[in-house]
Amino acid sequence: MYLFRLQRRSLLMAGLMVSFTIHAEQFPVNLGTLLTEEEITRANITIYPDGQNLPNGQGSVLEGRKLYNDQCAFCHGESGTEGPAHRLAGSIGLFSIWDPLRIKRIMEVNGLLVMSTGQQWPYATTIFDFVRRAMPHPTAKSLSNNQVYAITGYILYLNDLVGEQDLIDKNNLPQIEMPAFKRFVHAQ
Numbered sequence: 001m002y003l004f005r006l007q008r009r010s011l012l013m014a015g016l017m018v019s020f021t022i023h024a025e026q027f028p029v030n031l032g033t034l035l036t037e038e039e040i041t042r043a044n045i046t047i048y049p050d051g052q053n054l055p056n057g058q059g060s061v062l063e064g065r066k067l068y069n070d071q072c073a074f075c076h077g078e079s080g081t082e083g084p085a086h087r088l089a090g091s092i093g094l095f096s097i098w099d100p101l102r103i104k105r106i107m108e109v110n111g112l113l114v115m116s117t118g119q120q121w122p123y124a125t126t127i128f129d130f131v132r133r134a135m136p137h138p139t140a141k142s143l144s145n146n147q148v149y150a151i152t153g154y155i156l157y158l159n160d161l162v163g164e165q166d167l168i169d170k171n172n173l174p175q176i177e178m179p180a181f182k183r184f185v186h187a188q
Helices: 002-024 037-043 061-071 102-109 124-134 145-158 179-183
Strands: 058-060 167-169
Touching (some): 058 061, 058 145, 145 167
8 A cells, every 4th residue: 555655656756856847948037247358357256286276466465465454454464363353374284193292383383272363274276266266354355466466476475485575466376385285285
């Protein structure tokens, strides 16, 4: 008796599904609008690890320091380690199965057990991409490409990855090797 009910329900469901699919083409949905090529190009702002899609422009670390103090220090602190927002510079991370005494060593050196952007992200281009899309928090996407290059350079400087006099642009940003690069498995 149970199998008969189960078969009957299964046949009913199959019939309904076939019926809905046959009649679905008769009712166009008409949701949304088609995008123009210009709109697609404007929305395509993804920056890839190899630097593909990086815009033209350049920014110096010194310019970045001024912009950082004006736009970023309120949330991230003057040195990138204070403030309520994510830490931008500092610690090398937490406990590791390959290095069980890491916590003890970190506590002896600086007492920070939090991974920062500079120590956690594998590509410098990701910093540029994130700053351009989401920062400064109250007015996201308000910075020019030159300003984003400058702030990215300053964040890299806070992590001792570039010099104070360096100029960051689309050619040298992908060449900067981040400390976390070796901790990731990379697709080829």
